[in-house]
Amino acid sequence: MKFTKMHGLGNDFILVDAITEQIKEDYSHLSRKICDRHFGIGADGLILVLPSEKEDIKMRIFNPDGSEPEMCGNGLRCFAKFVYEKGIVSKKIMTVETLAGTMIPELILDNNKVINIKVDMGQPILERSLIPMLGNSGQVIEETIIVEGKEFKVTAVSMGNPHCIIFVPDINEIDIYKWGPLVESHELFPNKTNVEFVQIINEEKVIMRVWERGAGITNACGTGACATLVAANLSGKTSKKAEVQLLGGSLYIEWLLNGHVLMTGSATNVFQGEYL
């Protein structure tokens, strides 16, 4: 099976044109095998290109644990670049069918070379029951939850996939390996959740570290960066536009007047190969 290895700010993916490559194996099982960094190719996710009846193309993504998330921001930037460069979609602004709905990536070209990708990630979902998060209806902004006896103030935002944002005074003080998995699987999140720890630098810049649902610590999280900006603005900590600085680099996020969230960032080809 031919694949291309790509990354968005170090959040790395295996991309497969599943229209051409006849994959017979269960996608979830394949993801668990192929994403393994010792027994497989190694990645934060497997991304499949599939035909769509209603949009230009369809993206499905699987986490390394085999779960299928609704959406992936860094993955979508890699996906758009991949399908354009492979000639699968010839549009610079394309519509992509995902489990989270239709996404609209725009390729920024220089001499027909993709140098950046701007994605309309749609509206954030703030209603608790739709995150989903257990508890009374309404929004979840700086609500206290108890995790193994320790209090955390959390803000919950869905970008199609769930995010639990926790603001901290010093990002280097938080033990993400301990608290990330505990919050990811907290009983308040019936579908589990991605967990973002965020330090505010100023009203236009934050530092974010992520423990991803089904993947653990990654270098970057696109949907997490979008959710972080929304949570930071809702809690009065930033404006509606900010640089989200991640381990792998920065994403530029803007919460537009129409309620949609715009994410701008890079996508990088690493190598192509054949999975045996």
Ligand SMILES: N[C@H](CCC[C@H](N)C(=O)O)C(=O)O
């Ligand atoms: N692990 C995430 C999906 C990938 C999200 C992240 N890589 C991004 O760039 O948005 C989840 O289960 O919701």
